[in-house]
Amino acid sequence: MGRIWSILFLLVPILGVAFFVWAIADIWPLNNHWLPENINEPSRVIDGLFMFILYLTGTVFIGTSLLLFWFLWKYDADRNAEPVKYMHGSHTLEVVWSILPAATLLFIAIYQMNAWANARMRRPTIGPGVDLIAGTADDELKPPLALVTGRQFEWRIRYAGKDRLLGTNDDLVTDDVFTVNDLHVPVNEEIVLQIESEDVLHSFFLPNARVKQDVVPGMRQFIWFLPGKTGRYDIVCAELCGWGHYKMKGRLTVESADDFNSWLAAEHAKQEQSSFSASEGEE
Amino acid sequence: MSGATIGAEAGPAHTSSGSIGAFVSTYVFSRDHKIIGLQFLFSTLLWFLVGGLLALGIRWQLAWPWAEMPVIGRMLFSAEGGQVSPEFYTMLFTMHATVMIFFVIIPILAGAFGNYLIPLMIGADDMAFPTLNMLSYWFMWPAFICIGATFFMPGNGAAGGWTSYPPLSVMEQAAPGSGHAQTFWLFGVTFVGISSMMGSINYMTTIIQMRAPGMTMFRLPMTIWGMFITALLQAFALPVLTAAGFMQVLDRLINTGFFIPEGLVVNNSVAMAGGGQPLLWQHLFWFYSHPAVYIMILPAMGMVSDIISCFARKPLFGYKPMVYSISGIAGLGFIVWGHHMFVSGMNPVLGMTFMVATMMIALPSAVKVFNWLGTIWGGKIQFTTPMLFALSFVSMFIIGGLSGIFMAATPVDIFIHDTYFIVAHFHYVLFAGTAMAVFGAIYFWFPKMFGRMMNETLGKWHFFLTFIFLNGTFYPMHILGAVGFPRRLADPYHYETFRHLLGLNQFMSVCAILMVTTQIIFAYNFITSMFWGQRVGRNPWGANSLEWAAPSPPGHGNFDFQPVVYRGPYEYGSPEVDTDFYPQTQPPPESSDGEETAHDA
Numbered sequence: 001m002g003r004i005w006s007i008l009f010l011l012v013p014i015l016g017v018a019f020f021v022w023a024i025a026d027i028w029p030l031n032n033h034w035l036p037e038n039i040n041e042p043s044r045v046i047d048g049l050f051m052f053i054l055y056l057t058g059t060v061f062i063g064t065s066l067l068l069f070w071f072l073w074k075y076d077a078d079r080n081a082e083p084v085k086y087m088h089g090s091h092t093l094e095v096v097w098s099i100l101p102a103a104t105l106l107f108i109a110i111y112q113m114n115a116w117a118n119a120r121m122r123r124p125t126i127g128p129g130v131d132l133i134a135g136t137a138d139d140e141l142k143p144p145l146a147l148v149t150g151r152q153f154e155w156r157i158r159y160a161g162k163d164r165l166l167g168t169n170d171d172l173v174t175d176d177v178f179t180v181n182d183l184h185v186p187v188n189e190e191i192v193l194q195i196e197s198e199d200v201l202h203s204f205f206l207p208n209a210r211v212k213q214d215v216v217p218g219m220r221q222f223i224w225f226l227p228g229k230t231g232r233y234d235i236v237c238a239e240l241c242g243w244g245h246y247k248m249k250g251r252l253t254v255e256s257a258d259d260f261n262s263w264l265a266a267e268h269a270k271q272e273q274s275s276f277s278a279s280e281g282e283e
Numbered sequence: 284m285s286g287a288t289i290g291a292e293a294g295p296a297h298t299s300s301g302s303i304g305a306f307v308s309t310y311v312f313s314r315d316h317k318i319i320g321l322q323f324l325f326s327t328l329l330w331f332l333v334g335g336l337l338a339l340g341i342r343w344q345l346a347w348p349w350a351e352m353p354v355i356g357r358m359l360f361s362a363e364g365g366q367v368s369p370e371f372y373t374m375l376f377t378m379h380a381t382v383m384i385f386f387v388i389i390p391i392l393a394g395a396f397g398n399y400l401i402p403l404m405i406g407a408d409d410m411a412f413p414t415l416n417m418l419s420y421w422f423m424w425p426a427f428i429c430i431g432a433t434f435f436m437p438g439n440g441a442a443g444g445w446t447s448y449p450p451l452s453v454m455e456q457a458a459p460g461s462g463h464a465q466t467f468w469l470f471g472v473t474f475v476g477i478s479s480m481m482g483s484i485n486y487m488t489t490i491i492q493m494r495a496p497g498m499t500m501f502r503l504p505m506t507i508w509g510m511f512i513t514a515l516l517q518a519f520a521l522p523v524l525t526a527a528g529f530m531q532v533l534d535r536l537i538n539t540g541f542f543i544p545e546g547l548v549v550n551n552s553v554a555m556a557g558g559g560q561p562l563l564w565q566h567l568f569w570f571y572s573h574p575a576v577y578i579m580i581l582p583a584m585g586m587v588s589d590i591i592s593c594f595a596r597k598p599l600f601g602y603k604p605m606v607y608s609i610s611g612i613a614g615l616g617f618i619v620w621g622h623h624m625f626v627s628g629m630n631p632v633l634g635m636t637f638m639v640a641t642m643m644i645a646l647p648s649a650v651k652v653f654n655w656l657g658t659i660w661g662g663k664i665q666f667t668t669p670m671l672f673a674l675s676f677v678s679m680f681i682i683g684g685l686s687g688i689f690m691a692a693t694p695v696d697i698f699i700h701d702t703y704f705i706v707a708h709f710h711y712v713l714f715a716g717t718a719m720a721v722f723g724a725i726y727f728w729f730p731k732m733f734g735r736m737m738n739e740t741l742g743k744w745h746f747f748l749t750f751i752f753l754n755g756t757f758y759p760m761h762i763l764g765a766v767g768f769p770r771r772l773a774d775p776y777h778y779e780t781f782r783h784l785l786g787l788n789q790f791m792s793v794c795a796i797l798m799v800t801t802q803i804i805f806a807y808n809f810i811t812s813m814f815w816g817q818r819v820g821r822n823p824w825g826a827n828s829l830e831w832a833a834p835s836p837p838g839h840g841n842f843d844f845q846p847v848v849y850r851g852p853y854e855y856g857s858p859e860v861d862t863d864f865y866p867q868t869q870p871p872p873e874s875s876d877g878e879e880t881a882h883d884a
Binding site for chain 1: 372604
């Protein structure tokens with residue numbers, strides 16, 4: 001019986017690796033069962049890191065699982081005539097198998113810090129800021145293209161007015177473009193979005209841009225990405241927000257700058273015509 | 284086995300005089316740690332069934348969304364024509380996690396096995412505080428009632444996720460399950476906390492104070508080390524959850540506003556309170572619930588170490604490194620909670636700190652795996668049912684441990700956070716890891732508990748089928764996670780990105796249904812073996828630790844002699860004796876002249 005059980009444990013690394021290879025190789029029926037298309041150039045590094053950790057952990061998985069199989073196969077009591085190796089451990093081995101993983105883990109930890117900083121801490125800038133004391137100014141942060149507000153169960157999107165700044169006088173009432181669940185952005189441009197919540201927690205998730213940020217009521221947060229390809233993509237709510245969480249779906253449309261501007265103008269015009277618009281004087 | 288079995292000479296298990304009062308004090312409000320342990324075991328196994336059925340509800344909706352649920356669909360959802368409603372779905376995954384974590388894993392490890400094994404394995408006649416011990420079981424009942432009652436409240440149960448993140452969980456108008464059900468959910472969890480706290484104080488005191496002569500700390504079996512460190516974790520982490528729970532109750536009932544920021548408009552009504560911070564709850568919650576992850580695995584690691592050493596017939600490899608790595612996991616476990624919050628809005632600089640600590644916690648886990656492999660190397664492996672479950676713990680923990688590195692890496696976590704990759708990770712650790720270890724422990728200590736063996740053939744079928752189907756259920760979740768498939772969605776398929784994943788989900792659900800069905804074999808084996816299993820003596824497995832020197836089942840007071848400990852618990856294959864095991868109580872050959880050791884070998 002020991003043989004059968006050993007082989008069962010051998011199947012773990014074999015089938016485990018095969019399943020991943022199958023999905024990565026995009027073979028039926030597991031087509032498209034892998035990282036979805038990534039349109040955000042800077043976040044390619046996340047995919048690279050994912051694959052790097054996959055290869056590393058995969059190697060450890062295969063190694064340890066094969067050892068487990070081999071020991072079970074070889075030291076099956078029914079077949080192993082040798083006496084038991086009476087020993088309580090090995091100091092050398094303990095040191096080796098502590099230091100090796102420690103070094104590897106520390107390497108991963110340090111290696112990925114830059115990617116994290118780029119994704120979450122280094123908001124895109126637009127040239128040098130105002131220099132109050134010579135040479136000390138930080139670069140001026142890029143203003144957000146739009147404000148995305150999560151509420152049960154939709155994404156409300158508000159584009160800045162003519163000066164392309166949110167919350168300034170020119171867009172208090174009139175110039176903003178409001179849409180629901182329909183986010184348009186220009187291609188090949190760093191997009192900064194301000195995200196907020198009106199009620200409960202939500203999470204703004206763009207699977208195709210490797211962007212995810214919980215939206216917390218009472219907090220103002222920014223996310224950024226650089227779409228390199230036009231098309232239509234999903235906006236997913238990834239934090240439980242109530243019974244309708246599953247249907248809190250938005251659409252991201254990446255289009256050329258011209259298309260984007262004409263879409264924005266058209267939305268604005270449509271808004272001006274609607275009876276709910278308060279278009280007094282400003283024009 | 285090694286012929287160590289002594290005929291059925293177990294003494295009467297429990298003194299009973301036949302009157303109802305005596306029955307109640309012996310079997311109901313018992314202060315005997317063994318009865319309390321069994322009470323925990325039976326209660327948690329029943330809840331295991333409830334939790335499993337809730338999981339099947341989730342799997343049904345994910346595989347056949349909005350299809351009529353067979354048999355019970357019309358009863359539960361007559362208005363929806365037998366469909367699972369989305370609010371019912373949120374209740375399902377909330378209550379599945381709640382039941383499995385608070386009513387199954389934590390109480391079955393600490394409550395059932397901790398209670399049953401600690402006094403026996405350290406050579407004590409009972410716990411240090413038997414009455415407190417009894418209360419720790421009976422305080423589970425208010426919890427059972429509170430959380431059981433939520434199923435009959437508006438929303439059919441709490442539905443804010445087992446993490447209960449405010450404002451969703453605090454604002455009654457935010458979700459159907461956020462009414463009374465959420466308040467009672469919080470009370471229930473608090474009662475579980477009180478029960479755990481009573482247990483952990485008792486375990487620490489007992490292990491420190493009541494060890495048999497000769498039982499030094501470094502002669503304790505790993506099971507006891509796991510229980511000891513777990514008790515410490517609980518004692519230091521639980522107060523934070525209890526306090527946080529009360530804060531949420533106050534927010535809900537008298538509008539204190541710990542977690543509610545100003546100016547919320549939920550479901551078209553304005554929140555009364557303000558000035559709070561939703562992230563505060565997450566910090567407090569995970570300050571407990573991350574150590575709780577280790578509360579849910581360290582005792583299992585201990586039991587697995589004992590089982591593997593016993594059936595490899597070889598000393599545990601690296602006993603002290605094993606103890607140190609358990610302690611290291613526990614210590615680091617207090618400074619990694621923020622890895623649940625990388626994308627929560629927490630300061631990203633803080634995220635880096637938690638990332639480094641989280642990476643480091645993988646190290647002691649790796650050391651443990653290497654030592655288990657070292658233990659079976661060069662042994663004489665007996666493929667008994669408990670051994671198979673223990674080996675599967677090692678095999679599956681490798682997967683569950685390694686997948687943790689993906690989410691510890693903060694940039695990768697941005698993508699896989701709240702996807703099925705996480706769901707895969709914790710099911711590999713908690714089901715494929717802990718639950719399999721618990722099955723192994725039940726098969727291993729069943730003869731001690733009931734004086735009878737469980738059927739080995741049925742046990743092996745149970746193992747084989749569970750092992751196959753659990754991998755069929757949980758392994759594809761990694762692939763789903765790689766696509767970004769989010770958790771907690773009642774219908775993920777209306778997103779174009781995830782539409783094509785339905786087929787894989789159907790495969791997983793079929794496996795899940797078969798896995799739950801397989802447990803019928805276990806239930807049948809457990810119940811029939813209790814009454815008709817083969818009778819055994821004190822030490823059917825030829826094991827070393829102290830509990831095997833007591834009668835099976837042990838009577839009140841546990842030992843019919845004063846156990847004296849001469850060595851550690853892992854002296855298998857020792858050249859000092861002819862047998863392949865060398866019990867802790869057996870005196871060394873030179874000092875044994877004239878001394879009668881009636882109890883073993």
